[in-house]
Amino acid sequence: MSFSNAKVLSEEPLENVHAVWTKLVKLNYRDCKGQLRTWESAERTTRPKSSGIDGVGIVAILEGPQGPRIVLQKQYRAPIDKICIEVPAGLIDEGETTEEAAVRELKEETGYVGKASETTPMMFNDPGFCNTNLRMVHVTVDMTLPENLNLQPQLEEDEFIEVFLVPLADLYEECKRFEAEGYAIDARVGTFAEGIEVAKRWKLV
The missing domain is CATH 3.90.79.10 (Nucleoside Triphosphate Pyrophosphohydrolase)
Known part of the structure; x- marks a missing residue:
């Protein structure tokens, strides 16, 4: 085994429908002053x-x-x-x-x-x-x-x-x-x- 062989070869977008372990979600929440806000979050599905x-x-x-x-x-x-x-x-x-x-x-x-x-x-x-x-x-x-x-x-x-x-x-x-x-x-x-x-x-x- 050689760690020198390990390397990322490419990167591309991943839609939730194709994800196995995670998903991206958009959260709608109210802050401490009562103002409505949104937040992007990742969640495990496992x-x-x-x-x-x-x-x-x-x-x-x-x-x-x-x-x-x-x-x-x-x-x-x-x-x-x-x-x-x-x-x-x-x-x-x-x-x-x-x-x-x-x-x-x-x-x-x-x-x-x-x-x-x-x-x-x-x-x-x-x-x-x-x-x-x-x-x-x-x-x-x-x-x-x-x-x-x-x-x-x-x-x-x-x-x-x-x-x-x-x-x-x-x-x-x-x-x-x-x-x-x-x-x-x-x-x-x-x-x-x-x-x-x-x-x-x-x-x-």
């Missing part, structure tokens, strides 16, 4: 009927002699035509809980087997543009389990993911280094890294 959220992001931190390290991955993203530094993530399936989705996605994308330990409040990725939302799920990974020493990811045919670990203490500096090298930083990774720096600066822990 949200399960049994769920109030679209997907999950996964915080998996491995403990060991090297100190705590977070599980990250590189994945080419066509909308930005770049390789993105991300946490494992994915959409929720019908009838699946948030925690079940997180454990499943972690296994499929990285091979790590874990247990959900904490789930965050609902978050919106870009509320000025779309209604996509998610919950971050902290997953505990027991590195004494044989399956976590011999990782077996279960990627789909169109998934190309490179998994790697970064020391938590270095995450912010690593984000800056990745950006300088031409990678895109997923907001979940960047915000998590910045939160660690804020905690350091203000001695919150």
Whole structure:
């Protein structure tokens, strides 16, 4: 696998009737002063009927002699035509809980087997543009389990993911280094890294 092969070759308009995962909508709303306004929005069409959220992001931190390290991955993203530094993530399936989705996605994308330990409040990725939302799920990974020493990811045919670990203490500096090298930083990774720096600066822990 070579990420250098991935590249956007062309771009063209897409009508809602031909879209598989998303649609564009025009919203008519009343603002805080009672004035009528309109807004253009994108919406996912994949949200399960049994769920109030679209997907999950996964915080998996491995403990060991090297100190705590977070599980990250590189994945080419066509909308930005770049390789993105991300946490494992994915959409929720019908009838699946948030925690079940997180454990499943972690296994499929990285091979790590874990247990959900904490789930965050609902978050919106870009509320000025779309209604996509998610919950971050902290997953505990027991590195004494044989399956976590011999990782077996279960990627789909169109998934190309490179998994790697970064020391938590270095995450912010690593984000800056990745950006300088031409990678895109997923907001979940960047915000998590910045939160660690804020905690350091203000001695919150």
